[in-house]
Ligand SMILES: Cc1cc2nc3c(=O)[nH]c(=O)nc-3n(C[C@H](O)[C@H](O)[C@H](O)COP(=O)(O)OP(=O)(O)OC[C@H]3O[C@@H](n4cnc5c(N)ncnc54)[C@H](O)[C@@H]3O)c2cc1C
Ligand code: SF4
Ligand code: FES
């Protein structure tokens with residue numbers, strides 16, 4: 001498959017590695033990761049932005065890869081759950097916490113939950129408020145991740161097994 | 177999904193010229209609504225013109241004290257910006273009540289304003305829908321319409337506009353900046369979205385090919401006590417059943433000025449002008465708030481399954497007015 005009016009070559013970085021897939025303009029990042037780049041960590045739950053299973057980090061920000069057209073990602077840095085921990089090294093602290101807390105049952109939502117939590121923790125550290133943050137809180141001061149904050153900030157990740165209590169505990173472990 | 181061409185625009189002029197020269201073009205912001213609708217077959221663009229990388233990504237104060245947010249600013253960045261959090265808390269709160277952290281990181285100011293209704297019939301090609309396909313009828317009127325409009329709907333369409341951000345913009349007297357083939361213009365945010373009438377296919381006043389370049393938040397509403405309240409079926413990550421944005425200016429025990437807009441009740445953010453007129457110059461009391469909101473909602477024409485929205489909207493509006501009048505920042 002080569003580039004034509006409906007396909008483009010898209011240079012981007014995936015988990016630290018330079019890649020150059022030629023993508024159909026219709027392909028989402030999720031489909032390119034899973035079907036062209038062999039990275040099946042990000043999951044397809046709903047394919048409509050409604051479940052969060054496809055969450056990855058693009059330029060350090062968490063996004064739903066099912067609604068992101070791959071062709072629009074020229075020059076971007078994508079991190080998937082496979083890229084959170086160094087190859088052959090220890091697990092990422094959130095991965096470790098999910099294992100320790102048994103924060104899943106079937107595990108289908110887990111890669112999305114973990115990538116989302118990585119993004120959420122960074123957002124709170126950067127002083128970004130959430131819907132449940134006191135509006136009178138100092139603008140820009142790091143936000144403490146209480147259970148209410150974790151629940152609100154991870155609300156874009158649905159777990160059909162209902163593992164939420166342990167997911168919240170796992171995230172709490174990492175932020176304490 | 178049908179194949180399409182993809183162009184990345186580097187300037188406003190390049191974007192509008194590309195749109196004018198290519199029938200079947202759509203601008204692409206964060207894609208969180210457009211790509212979704214393309215998957216469902218509701219949108220079938222022949223060319224996507226990506227405007228998410230345009231140099232419209234700043235939030236800045238202008239010499240007249242207003243604040244301008246570019247169309248490509250992401251919803252999460254707009255909500256987090258100190259100028260917005262300090263001066264327009266209602267806007268930050270509305271943004272943070274919408275969608276999810278992931279979606280807000282992708283969604284843009286321009287795309288948020290132009291997101292389409294979540295009416296399930298609109299999203300289903302097998303169902304009649306006057307908005308998607310004029311003349312086919314409205315599936316929702318006799319069907320599932322619990323989430324639909326109670327104010328300003330028409331025989332042709334009873335859809336609501338889903339944006340939370342737009343409700344705050346309407347209450348703040350914000351302006352929407354547009355750039356088209358015939359030049360620039362601004363439209364008050366409160367007038368940007370339309371009522372359905374007999375043209376439910378038209379959501380807004382935007383002309384074909386016009387690009388949203390930004391929104392302007394006026395100095396007049398900067399720093400006033402304001403808040404957003406949203407009622408929904410679950411605590412987070414759900415569209416509004418009813419919501420309200422209030423900007424309240426109190427002088428002692430009198431209302432000096434007030435701006436109220438409802439979301440989830442109509443085809444556009446519903447600026448409650450009747451309630452505002454009833455309140456200005458009057459006392460800051462719960463009775464006055466209740467009477468004013470009732471006067472506004474007297475115009476409601478609920479459908480069999482959504483009459484609950486009227487008392488729901490009344491409750492949240494009175495609650496926000498009361499909280500803002502007692503503790504300005506704690507609503
Ligand atoms: C599961 C889910 C839950 C959601 N919950 C909420 C919620 O609770 N509250 C809420 O308010 N929203 C909610 N949303 C909607 C979300 O806010 C919108 O999808 C988003 O704001 C759209 O912005 P975008 O940049 O992604 O737009 P896009 O999808 O890129 O574009 C939307 C439309 O705007 C046009 N467009 C984009 N930019 C411009 C421009 N600069 N000028 C002219 N036209 C332009 C496009 O052509 C398209 O027609 C939800 C979405 C999902 C998927
Ligand atoms: S309410 Fe409007 S959008 Fe929904 S089916 Fe009727 S015409 Fe279509
Ligand atoms: S698969 Fe992307 S949000 Fe569900």
Ligand code: FES
Nearest residue numbers: 105107159160161
């Ligand atoms: S562990 Fe099964 S969906 Fe979350």
